[in-house]
Amino acid sequence: MAEPIIQLQNISKKYGDFTAVDDLSLTIEKGEIFGLLGPNGSGKSTTILMMLGLTEPSAGEVKVCGIDSTSHPIEVKRKVGYLAEDVGFYDDQTALENLVYSAMLNGIPKKEATQKAEDLIERVGLTGVKNKKTGKFSKGMRQRLGLADVLVKDPEVIILDEPTSGIDPKGVQDFLNLIIELRDEHGISILFSSHDLQHVQQVCDRIGIFLEGKLMAVGDIRSLSAKLLTSGRYLIELGADNSSEAGKKLTLGWFQKLASSMNEIDSVSEENGLFKVLSSQDISLVLSKKIMEEGYNLNFLNKKEFGIEAIYNHLMEGGTAYAN
Ligand SMILES: Nc1ncnc2c1ncn2[C@@H]1O[C@H](COP(=O)(O)OP(=O)(O)OP(=O)(O)O)[C@@H](O)[C@H]1O
Numbered sequence: 001m002a003e004p005i006i007q008l009q010n011i012s013k014k015y016g017d018f019t020a021v022d023d024l025s026l027t028i029e030k031g032e033i034f035g036l037l038g039p040n041g042s043g044k045s046t047t048i049l050m051m052l053g054l055t056e057p058s059a060g061e062v063k064v065c066g067i068d069s070t071s072h073p074i075e076v077k078r079k080v081g082y083l084a085e086d087v088g089f090y091d092d093q094t095a096l097e098n099l100v101y102s103a104m105l106n107g108i109p110k111k112e113a114t115q116k117a118e119d120l121i122e123r124v125g126l127t128g129v130k131n132k133k134t135g136k137f138s139k140g141m142r143q144r145l146g147l148a149d150v151l152v153k154d155p156e157v158i159i160l161d162e163p164t165s166g167i168d169p170k171g172v173q174d175f176l177n178l179i180i181e182l183r184d185e186h187g188i189s190i191l192f193s194s195h196d197l198q199h200v201q202q203v204c205d206r207i208g209i210f211l212e213g214k215l216m217a218v219g220d221i222r223s224l225s226a227k228l229l230t231s232g233r234y235l236i237e238l239g240a241d242n243s244s245e246a247g248k249k250l251t252l253g254w255f256q257k258l259a260s261s262m263n264e265i266d267s268v269s270e271e272n273g274l275f276k277v278l279s280s281q282d283i284s285l286v287l288s289k290k291i292m293e294e295g296y297n298l299n300f301l302n303k304k305e306f307g308i309e310a311i312y313n314h315l316m317e318g319g320t321a322y323a324n
Helices: 044-051 073-079 095-105 110-123 139-151 169-186 197-203 221-228 252-261 284-293 308-316
Strands: 004-015 018-029 033-037 059-064 080-083 157-161 189-193 206-211 214-219 234-240 265-271 274-279 298-305
Touching: 004 044, 004 189, 018 044, 018 059, 018 189, 018 214, 033 044, 033 169, 033 197, 044 059, 044 157, 044 189, 073 080, 080 139, 095 110, 095 139, 110 139, 139 157, 139 169, 169 189, 169 197, 197 308, 206 308, 214 221, 214 308, 221 308, 234 284, 252 265, 252 274, 284 298
Parallel strands: 033 189, 033 206, 080 157, 157 189
Antiparallel strands: 004 018, 004 059, 206 214, 234 274, 234 298, 265 274
């Protein structure tokens, strides 16, 4: 059975008259990668600060690993690793020296600290540059070292705030793979706050979308897409061989007629010789079968399911909210 690792119950945060987080309830399960999305100022960082016990909620309860973050912030800090967008290191020291120092600050004796630092550096793929000063590290290398730093205290939960911003595509991929590995091989639960919808889509089991301090949607992308995008969820592009040798010519009129008899079809159009069908269900197989049965020569079919961008835009444009 799923075990909660982060529990927010009816939490709010007010700054004077302004409500930064408004009556938020959310449970994140153990071993889950959960993505927090939302525009600037929507309340993501404030929520994270409350989880870490760094700011007190004005109302409600926050528990991490079963511990109340507001009354026991130090106990929570022992279990949670927090990686900020910009990680600070002693730039005139090497990666290894920085990590050994961090391990010793966490109460690990020097010999063990060195071994632990070596192991973690290997885990995040920085062995080749472990003796390089961190002042010469790229943003991607700094983030990976930051992750190693967070892992020093063997956290049960890791909170990542914009971890991929400013990293090149290969660096991002390596970082995202590392996150997945931490969940799969070490059972670490991960909260990932980001503005990059694709990165979130790639690694997160579930997402939560914030807007003006409220959680507008929570769930996995597939079920959110099914609940929120009631029309135009799929785009099916079809191409036919309409040359004179091919015989029957497939036309837009054929699709328009079909649309009038199939409720799943929201619209049809033609662009650069391709027919485009927007539908609420995946009807690509039905379409291709019909086309071929009626003697047309289908030579291209491409199906796209609208994912996280469509869900995000739907909510930002004032669409209905959803939480499962
Ligand atoms: N200490 C503070 N005093 C007053 N207002 C604050 C304070 N901290 C945050 N706010 C306000 O609360 C709202 C939520 O801010 P928050 O930093 O949580 O947003 P965010 O979603 O993390 O944004 P970003 O994506 O830019 O990091 C914003 O309007 C912000 O101006």
